[in-house]
Amino acid sequence: MTARFVIACDGWRSPIRQHLQIPVRERRYGCHFVMGDFIDRSGMAEQAHLFFTPDGAVESFPLPGGIRRWIVQTPGPMLVIPRGFISRIVQQRAGLVLDAASQLNHSTFNPQRLDCASLYRGRVILCGDAAHAMSPIGGQGMNVALPMPRCSRNCCPRWSGAQETLRRSWSAMNKNAGAPPGSLRIAPPKACGWGPGQGAPPPGCGM
Template identity: 40%
Template sequence: MAEVLIVGAGPVGLFMAALLLQSGVRVRVLEQRTERDQHSRAIGIHPPALDVLRRIGVAQELVAQGVPIRRGIALGGGRQLAQMSFAGVSYRFPFVLSLPQSRTEAVLEQRVRELDPGALHRGVRLTGLHDDGGRVGVEGSSPAGPVRHSAALVIAADGVRSAVRTLQGTAVRAKHYPDSYLMGDFADSTCFGPDAALFLAPEGIVESFPLPGGLRRWVIRLDRTMPAWNPETNPGPNNLPGACWLAEQVRERTGIDVDAGSNSMLSSFGVRSRLARRMVTGRTVLIGDAAHEVSPIGGQGMNLGWLDAVALAPLVLAALQGDGVGAQLRSFERSRMTAAARAVRQSEFNMALGRPFGGGLLNIRSHAIAAAAAVPAVNSFVARRFTMQ
């Protein structure tokens, strides 16, 4: 019988499972998806997250598969405005690692299976959750029929549409933003190598990140006054009209030609933040996006979830040994929600920086960024903030 049920087998749930399994805890992971999502989605792994991923022995494998981004450059008006090195942000990992989420999940799932081949149960859709004060029972459905499990604790890492949070009736504080973006992965046609590039275009920000396999991700801010790309009429990475539209926008804003025919991923997204009113309810704990959704701009969400998990693990071990951890759980909740709120503020700043600026305001922004980056102390501070230090 499981001591801990983890709901969700994304990167956060799998990491939580590996942490507990290697400490001898009997764990079951329940996942609604029948197989891993191959969409690349999140790609940035920050130094603090790499440090905690070392605890389950996967950090070096992830680094071997990814692209270490050691420098970011800002460009505008056809010239380089600033550069920011990550050399001083971490002793072990002085970079942001670029690796598609699907490959990160594959490494984490392999580690879970090494620790317990039977821990992961896919195709389980939760329909009920009951906490009697001593154990938590969950009910669900699967292709094989009804599913019932119980455990001393339930950890929900089931994402922004968390079934556990819904079944609990836990409210969220939500904020919607006017920003929307389109991103796509293409063959890398730039000379940036492993550098990240930020283009401060009048129409809005353009971000560019290297990916493994000679690919590069492009992210553009969609101007509300322009006819936006429609994923319903131009769906999928192999649909050339959608890829051509993004490639044309990149060329117009940056002057860089992108081969639309090399597109392997295309996705649009809006932006919102949602913070759960509470992370801890009885014997159930929300972590990751189930507890706090932040803007993808800045790439902090997945990393926040891993830091939730590593902070929670010792409290889970203590609780299973019969120790009272009520005060520690309240402290955990306060500290992790404070970190999430800080991430929300950072993402709001990032989005504001990337909104359209016209005429003199664009020049003021460009000069301000160049001047700030030229001050070593400011440059170092921004690098640390960007990498979640």
């Protein structure tokens, strides 16, 4: 198979990015969480609830289909999650009773951030977590990832105007997001490393 351009959306580990040897800067935030989805009998309806306690945080927010996600911070990584662990911690820290029998799944994560020295190499463009992983705590990773393929698609047919097109797309994305001053904003491409001298420019690209 041949293609003029490849858009790599293969997640934060991104084998494609590794294959291209694009340098990354990674930062682990050093905190650990266990999360599980429960059949929602909390009565909290559409509300998210956050509890910050001396023993660690508890987060809770609704998911579609009558499900609610509960996330508890743990002092370190947990390789084995005992049955009923989340319910126990939620009761200790938030005083809420969660029926362990209504738990549907569990998983663990530890937030990290990843920035790439360049968003492309040659005619391969990184998108989504392959290009920029961010802490899931802000709930923004997927939201930032979704517009990127469209942004890249706008650039691909005419590489020579790519930088300007990217800049316009990204500032439109920020405008549409309505981010208040000082809040997290999507960085313009140059700040993300999409600039001269970082990665071989795509053929025909005037950068």
